[in-house]
Amino acid sequence: MGIFASRKSIEQDFARMEQRLARAKPMATDKFNVKTQILIKGMRKNTPEAGLELGIGTVTAWLSAHETLRLLEGTISILEGWPDSPAEIFISAPASASADSDAGAAMAHLPADHLGILHPSSDGELQLLGSLDPLEQKQLHSWLRQFAQG
Helix, strand or coil, X not given: CHHHCCHHHHHHHHHHHHHHHCCCCCEECCCCEEEEEEEEECCCCCEEEEEEEEXXXXXXXXXXXXXXXXXXXCCCCEEECCCCCCCCCEEEXXXXXXXXXXXXXXXXXXXXXXXXXXXXXXXXXXXXXEEXXXXXXXXXXXXXXXXXXX
């Protein structure tokens, strides 16, 4: 794609991405909700990427679908929100954070098999917005598999 791609080609890429993301209907649990989101990347911000919008409490953030799959499959241990996301979040297993770090303190009482969803508060401290238990992780993984490429 890049700077040599035609506008028609770029439009087709976005149309294909929309079709791909339409496969997955929004999902909601008692703790969070997710829906597909086209993310934009590249030097000229003209390359679509499959993503998701995560809503938890009053916070909404965008995540890369591919990177979220990697987290759920254990390939990476910390997931950061998309750079242009409406809110900054991190998702991590408790074991990934040093006990004396802000993240470690926020996840101190979280079971080892949960993933913590962290967000910086107005005073700069990380707060635990919620967590994904193993069943919720499997549900999210299955939902992502409808459209994301692992």
